[in-house]
Amino acid sequence: MTDTPAADPSVPAADPAREARIRELSKAHVFTSWSAQKAVDPLPLAGGEGAWFWDFRGRRFLDLTSQLVNANLGYQHPALSRAIADAAMRITTVAPSFYEESRAEAAAAVAAVAPEGMNKVFFTNGGTEANEHATRMARHHTGRQKILAAYRSYHGSTAGSASLTGEPRRWGSEPAVPGVFHFWGPYLYRSEFWSSTPEEETERALTHLRHTVEAEGPQHVAAIVLESVVGSAGVLPPTPGYLQGVRELCDEHGIMLIADEVMVGFGRTGAWFGFDHAGIAPDLISFAKGVNSGYVPLGGVLMSDEIARTFDDVPYPGGLTYSGHALATASAVASLRILHEDGIVEHARELGERTLGPGLQALAEQHGVVGEARGLGAFWALELVADPDTREPLDAGTMKKVAAACQERGVWPLVVANRIHVAPPLVITHEEAASAVETLGAALTEVVG
Numbered sequence: 001m002t003d004t005p006a007a008d009p010s011v012p013a014a015d016p017a018r019e020a021r022i023r024e025l026s027k028a029h030v031f032t033s034w035s036a037q038k039a040v041d042p043l044p045l046a047g048g049e050g051a052w053f054w055d056f057r058g059r060r061f062l063d064l065t066s067q068l069v070n071a072n073l074g075y076q077h078p079a080l081s082r083a084i085a086d087a088a089m090r091i092t093t094v095a096p097s098f099y100e101e102s103r104a105e106a107a108a109a110v111a112a113v114a115p116e117g118m119n120k121v122f123f124t125n126g127g128t129e130a131n132e133h134a135t136r137m138a139r140h141h142t143g144r145q146k147i148l149a150a151y152r153s154y155h156g157s158t159a160g161s162a163s164l165t166g167e168p169r170r171w172g173s174e175p176a177v178p179g180v181f182h183f184w185g186p187y188l189y190r191s192e193f194w195s196s197t198p199e200e201e202t203e204r205a206l207t208h209l210r211h212t213v214e215a216e217g218p219q220h221v222a223a224i225v226l227e228s229v230v231g232s233a234g235v236l237p238p239t240p241g242y243l244q245g246v247r248e249l250c251d252e253h254g255i256m257l258i259a260d261e262v263m264v265g266f267g268r269t270g271a272w273f274g275f276d277h278a279g280i281a282p283d284l285i286s287f288a289k290g291v292n293s294g295y296v297p298l299g300g301v302l303m304s305d306e307i308a309r310t311f312d313d314v315p316y317p318g319g320l321t322y323s324g325h326a327l328a329t330a331s332a333v334a335s336l337r338i339l340h341e342d343g344i345v346e347h348a349r350e351l352g353e354r355t356l357g358p359g360l361q362a363l364a365e366q367h368g369v370v371g372e373a374r375g376l377g378a379f380w381a382l383e384l385v386a387d388p389d390t391r392e393p394l395d396a397g398t399m400k401k402v403a404a405a406c407q408e409r410g411v412w413p414l415v416v417a418n419r420i421h422v423a424p425p426l427v428i429t430h431e432e433a434a435s436a437v438e439t440l441g442a443a444l445t446e447v448v449g
Contacts (some may be wrong), residue, residue, distance in 0.1 A: 010047075010049055011047075011054045011058055011060050012046060012047070012054075012058070013058060014056060014057050014058040015046070015056045016056065016057065018046075018056050019044050019046075019055070019056035019057065022044040022056075023041070023044060026042075026044070027041075034169070043055055044056055047075070047076075048063070048074070048075025048076060049074070049075050049076050050074045050075060050425070050427055050428075051063055051074050051075075051424055051425045051427055051428040051429075051432055052075070053075055053412070059410070060410060061407065061410055061411065061412040062410060062411045062412065062424075062428075062432055062435065062436050062439075063075075063412050063424060063425060064411060064412060064413050064414055064420075064421075064422050064423065064424050064436055065412060065413070065414040065421075065423060065424075066423050066424060066425050067294060068289070068294075069231065069263050069268070069289060069379075069414075069421075069423045070288070070289035070290060070293060070294035071293050071294055071425050072266060072267055072268065072289070072290040072293045072335075072339075072344070072425060072426045072427075073293040073335060073338060073339075073344070073425065073426065073427055074293075074425035074426075074427040074428075075425070077293070077338065077427070079334055079337075079338055080292070080293065080295055080331060080334050080335055080338060081295070082334075083330055083331060083333065083334030084295060084296060084327055084330060084331050084334075086330070087102060087326060087327050087330030087331075088327060090326075091326055092326060092327060093322075093325060093326055093327075094324075094325075094326050095321070096319060096320070096321075096323040096324060100324065100326055100329070102326055102329040102330040102332075102333055103123065103324035103326065103329045105329070105333045106121075106123075106324070106329035106330075106332040106333050106336075107120075107121040107123070107324075107329075109332065109333055109336040109337075110287070110291065110300065110302060110332070110336070111302065113266075113272045113273075113336070114272075114273075114285065114302050115281035115282075116281075117281070117304055117305050117306075118281070118285070118302050118303065118304055118305070119305055119308070120302070120303050120305070120308040121300050121301065121302055121303075122137075122300060122301045122303070122316075122323070123298065123299070123300045123320075123323045123324035123325075123328075123329065124288070124298075124299040124300055124301070124320060124323065125297045125298065125299060125320060125322050125323075125325075125328075126156075126288050126297050126298070126299040127155075127156055127161075127260075127262030127263075127286060127287070127288035127289060127299045128155070128156025128157055128158045128161040128299075129156075129158065129161075129299055129320065130262065130286035130287060130288055130299040130300055130301050131155045131156050131160070131161040131164060131225070131258075131260060131262070131286045132156070132158055132160040132161050133286075133301050133318055134223075134225070134258045134284045134285075134286045134301045135147050135160060135164065135222070135223060135225065135258065136160075136317070136318055137284060137301065137303060137307055137310075137316075138222045138223035138256040138258060138283070138284060138307075139222045139223075140310060140311075140316075140317070141222075141256065141306075141307045141310045142222045142223075142254065142255075142256060144219070144220050144221060144222035145179045145220065145222060146179050146180075146181060146216050146217075146220045146221045146222060147164065147179060147180045147181070147221075147222060147223050147224075147225060148180075148181050148182070148183060148209075148212060148213065148216070148221060148223070148224045148225070149164040149165070149166060149180060149181075149182055149183075149224070149225040149226075150166050150182065150183060150184065150185040150225075150226060150227070150230070151166035151167070151182045151183065151184055151185070152166055152167060152184075152185055152187060152230055152233040152234060152236065153165060153166040153167060153185075153225075153226075153227055153230060153233055153260075154166075154167055154169065154227075154231065154232040154233055155225065155227075155260055155262075156262075157169070157173065159173065159177050160177050162176070163176035163177040163180040164180055164225055166182045166233070167232065167233045181212065181216055183208060183209050183212040184205065184208055185205055185209075185226070185230065185236070185238070185242070186201045186202060186205040186236070186238055186239040186242050187201075187230075187234065187236050188201045188239060189371065189372045189374075189383065189391070190391065191204075192205075192208075193205060193208065198239040198240055199239075199240070199241075201239045201242075202239040202240060202241045202242045202245065205239070205242060206242065206245040206246070206249070209224075209245075209246065209249065210249060213249065213253065213255070218252075218253035218254075218255065219253075221253065221255050222255070222256060223255060223256040223257070223258050223283075223284070224246060224249075224250060224255055224256075224257055224258070225258040225260060226243070226246065226257070226258070226259060226260065227259075227260045227261075227262075227263065227264070227274075228243070228259050228260070228261055228264055228273060228274025228275040228277075228278075229263075229264045229269055229274040229376060229379065231262075231263035231264065231379075232263070232416060234381060234383075234419065235374060235375050235379060235380060235381035235419070235421055235423075236374070237269075237277075237374065237375065237376050238278065242278075243275060243278035243280050244278055244279070244280055247280045247281075247282075250283075256283040256284060256307070257280075257282040257283050257284075258282060258283065258284045258285075258286065259273065259274070259275050259282035259284070259285050259286070260286050261273050261274060261275070261285050261286060261287045262286055262287060262288045262289055262299065263289060263290075263379075264290075264379060265285070265287045265288075265289070265290050265291065266287070266289075266290035266291050266335075266336075266339060266345075267290060267339055267344050267345040267348050267377070267378075267426055268290055268348065268377060268378060268379050268423070268426070269348070269349075269352075269376040269377040269378075269379050270345065270346075270348045270349025270350075270351075270352050270353075270376055270377030270378070271345065271349070271377070272345060273285065274376075277376065283303070283304045283306075283307060284301055284302065284303050284304070284307065285301065285302040285303075286299070286300075286301055287299060287300055287301075287302065288300070291332050291335065291336070292328065292331040292332040292334075292335040293331075293335055295331045295335075296325070296327050296328040296331045297322075297325075297328060298325070298328035298329065298331070298332055344426050344427065345426075347426060347427075348377040348378045348426045349377050350430075351377060351378045351426075351428070351430065351433055352375065352376055352377040352378060352379075352380070354430060355430045355433045355434050355437070356375070356378065356380055356422060356433055356437065357375065357380070359433070359434060359437035359438075360373040360375070360380050360382060360422065360437060360440075361373050362437075363382065363437065363440060363441050363444065364382070366441065367441070367444050367445075367448070368388050369384050369385060369386075369388075369394060369444060369448045370382050370383070370384060370385075370444070371383045371384065371385035371388055371391055375422070378422075378423060378424055378426050378428070379421075379422075379423050380421070380422040380423070381416075381419045381420065381421050381422065382419060382420045382422070382440070383418060383419050384398075384399065384402070384418050384419065384420065385418070386398075393417065393418035394418045394448075395418075398447060398448065399415050399417075399418060400415070401447045402415070402420070402443050402444060402447050402448075403415045403420075405442075405443035405446045405447050406439055406440060406443045409439045409442060409443065410439070411435075411436050411439040411440070411443075413440070420440065422436070422440075424436065
């Protein structure tokens with residue numbers, strides 16, 4: 001890395017006393033998610049700008065995590081921060097029982113980038129609530145109760161969304177909410193269907209899904225929920241033709257297709273939505289994260305006009321005190337304006353095509369420990385294996401060493417199981433992205449040779 005903390009005037013001087021105080025207060029009073037409390041000791045952050053953040057020791061890190069894949073516009077974007085400050089001076093909170101300007105503008109801006117015939121938005125506080133309400137809408141619209149979701153998926157941690165989730169984080173919330181059933185989606189590198197080509201994987205995964213629908217009774221299935229690109233469970237772009245096949249299956253049986261776009265919506269994959277790559281339109285879209293870069297908690301559900309009409313004369317049985325919070329929706333309006341005016345979505349696509357994709361594919365060719373590099377736009381994963389023939393996942397201890405080697409070089413990776421997820425803020429430059437890939441390669445060389 002050429003950048004050093006000492007040469008960057010935006011990074012404040014080290015303040016170990018302040019860091020120690022934050023650690024002390026946090027350990028005493030903050031309950032950390034997904035963690036055994038005695039074992040956790042996160043790094044206190046002092047600030048950030050663009051694609052970088054820094055700590056209280058004066059160390060500066062190029063961020064490959066976007067925090068939790070939500071800081072799409074990076075840290076302290078001046079126009080976005082200013083929009084929130086301006087909104088706070090105008091009005092800070094408005095109940096859903098009133099109309100409010102930024103709420104109306106945000107809904108219109110979200111609908112403007114959605115497929116034709118999706119004009120209504122129900123705002124939530126985040127992605128897990130968005131998935132809760134999307135399934136509720138599908139059930140009331142169809143009069144059916146069953147929901148199908150993939151095993152390799154994460155949809156949230158509240159009761160309903162945890163039941164939708166297929167990966168192991170659902171176990172702690174079981175027994176699940178009744179009526180949710182799981183199936184296997186496409187994942188050629190670790191195929192559940194003994195496939196050897198993408199075409200085989202698509203055909204066999206769709207056959208498996210059809211059989212699952214038939215086994216549950218299509219007349220009882222309200223919706224199929226899919227992450228358009230599987231996120232936490234592996235960064236898995238669907239094999240060609242898969243989403244189109246799911247759309248056709250849903251149309252055949254009057255099943256609603258819910259696209260979970262919480263992680264990949266609003267530019268992450270180099271398109272406005274992940275399903276745009278397949279040229280399809282879902283019936284419901286759950287979103288959060290990238291809609292306003294997580295600057296203020298916000299999520300929502302985009303619904304088809306047909307579903308919206310279901311509730312024209314019948315009240316929708318759900319609501320939230322902070323639905324369409326004034327500060328959050330003001331930040332969404334500003335964020336969407338920035339995405340348009342600065343060409344952020346196009347830049348994300350170019351990052352994948354010119355820099356991240358070729359660079360990470362090269363690492364896969366150079367390092368036997370990289371079983372596969374896969375992704376789209378600014379959303380990639382390196383799957384690390386102990387043996388490229390058996391594809392045995394690399395152990396947790398070695399993964400921690402790889403992460404530490406990256407951090408020592410000023411790059412902060414996102415390590416999930418045996419994978420390094422590469423999901424930087426979409427404002428990262430090509431030069432910064434290339435430097436990050438180079439650092440990943442150096443870390444792999446140091447740790448595994």
